[in-house]
Amino acid sequence: MNNIMQYKGYIGSVEFSEKNKVLFGKVQGIRSLISYEGTTVQELLDDFHGAVDDYLALCEAEGTEPEVAYKGSLNVRFKSPDTHRRAAIYAMTHDQTINGFIDECVVERLDALQA
Structure with missing residues (x-):
């Protein structure tokens, strides 16, 4: 639904x-x-x-700007500090920012859902 x-x-x-x-x-x-x-x-x-x-x-x-939903910025909270640490290490060792890594993961998952 x-x-x-x-x-x-x-x-x-x-x-x-x-x-x-x-x-x-x-x-x-x-x-x-x-x-x-x-x-x-x-x-x-x-x-x-x-x-x-x-x-x-x-x-x-x-004369005001309408609010825009989902501007591309959000605060991510991991369930585990270990997940945060592992994501940061992965991003650093692959010459990415942690934001870039998270964005890439989300895009891959959403694209897989549409396939």
Whole structure:
């Protein structure tokens, strides 16, 4: 099951409230709260698109730059200090930065999933 939607570079979650019998979600990966809801899939999709469009229009009216989700920077926390050490040693001995090594590993894994 796919619990995300994408529109104009923004990713939105899809959730369901049994109590309220409504689909809802929010834009992921930014600090601003952009939420939406609907009682049907089409209503949810339309409200998601409208919420993103409203956010972009508000930013333009205020002369501010809209937040960009997933800019390429994140803080990685390893479960084990040994994994961190091993990754650093591998990167150094292969003339890479640790960031370059991690990026390469993630790209390889994602590419393998699409193959």
